[in-house]
Amino acid sequence: MSSPPAERQSRTSLSFPTDSSAVTRSATIWHPDGSVVLQARQTQYRVHWSVLSLHSSFFHGMLGLPQPPEQPSVDGCPIIELSDSDSDVENLLRALYDPLFFVQRALPLSVIASHLRLGKKYDFRGVLETNVERLTHENPTTLAGYDALKTGNSYSPTRIVNYHGLLYDTITLAGETNLLTVLPCAYYRALVGSLPVRPYNCTSCPGSGLCLVRHFRWHTARRRHGRDPLSNHQRACNLGRTALLRAQWDSGNTFGWTEDQSEEIGCTDPVACRHKKYAFFRRHVVRGSLAPFCSVSYVDSLNLCAVCTQAVKAKMIAGRQRMWDLLPTFFDLPPWSELRDEL
Template identity: 40%
Template structure:
């Protein structure tokens, strides 16, 4: 057989044939346009899209070519390179405003609102998703304290396995850097117990961090741990030696400090207590003499605020003000 002979053609299989598009549940029979993402179609209204999105408004105003493109039931088909599930969430939010009024939304819905809201300039949807993310990732110490007092419930974004990794990635991808310091801090507090590289989600997929973020969090963990004992930070009072003119029970107060520190180290050698509230130390405070108790309270309050003000820097980020100015809200 000649080597110049053309290669034998592979027999055509059913897999080669274009698959029939799936009609989604979002199918308005009076709709004027069909959006197609992957193999899923959604029949909606140009009027609704153009009301909420400048991108679709511009798309609608573009003159149509003489040769008509594909249609479904006399509606033009607009192909979008998005995940069908994300598009479904966004369209549901447009057609059913009660979705956004729910107290808690899944992370997947919030992610779709933020990502596609940004891509297609659905300003209200992006804002709704961003507000939920920043509610869960506060930018002031007062907001942080309010979140802690709620004990994490009710949430504005539903917690799921891999959530903390997914939040960091979303905040970065969506250019909302002011939420990152808290999101990173949560990883510092949880990563020693959950593993750093990846977390298996309930659907079997994995939430991961970039190598750069893994390194950032690992370095910050040690920095935060060391900083909390330095003068001006939350636990600086643990290393202070009280004199008789400052303390009415020098030996007793010194022993209390030592035992408290010993307990912290025993529980977790890399514990982070930068944002411990004075109220959390009520039992300890009652064991000190009055002067040491007041000193501890003052040092904790001032140290918490300093730690919060400097939190972005521990992760190699700009100041809070710069981060907020960089947000695309």
């Protein structure tokens, strides 16, 4: 069998920890017939080489390596000390040993994060791709996918357990793991505050009242190692909000029809329809409303004549799609056609 790449070998230590007295066995993942012991920090997990090598090319390669005579062991099983957190390792092993694990409708983001980190590091390809699919399902790359997740004008996640601050942790995780296709939709949701939980309302912020600075700082304080996602993600959101606010009113975009004050062909009440279009434009510009992907059915509430209603709906359908096609570029990201996840 081929040896694992040198850069990956360097991440894994095969030496027994100095303070062995503090080491404990996992209460949940310790198989008496296991053939290898993984140690993460001070916790050991007895598992099977066959299970690890079946799912991971990294461990498949290690299986064929000769073991040094002084290799520490437990009950004849070699010990592999990992530099990862015990929670990450346990989350991964639970999934490998439970055939129904991924059948669960929704998983906690903390579990998904563990799978992404270790899936990339040790090449657990199936685990990695399954969890990437969960994130991309909730943060789609198509407008049809985005619309399908909405109930009315609201959205709640279905494949990730919702909690206070999920959206901001998702953005941070996507940035850390280079899941770039997740970011445009997640950034946009951060701007419009579409998740039902809002821990802050900042009176100094325009528009939705959703203070991105305070949100990111609050969630950063809870993250491990003190890594701060504020500068990059908040900058992207600020750029995107300004660009989206302007672009949604441009000709050919979602509300571009408000610029055209000429009567639609066959309009039955030109003066009234023109006035209602202008009133809509003025009201929402003053409010700083950001809604480039609002439902086309909203047009019905404008009470335009039947001819203008149908014409405006057609223009909005095309405009929404055009705005979605441009969405990543508003956040200084490559266009959808060039945006790639680095797995």
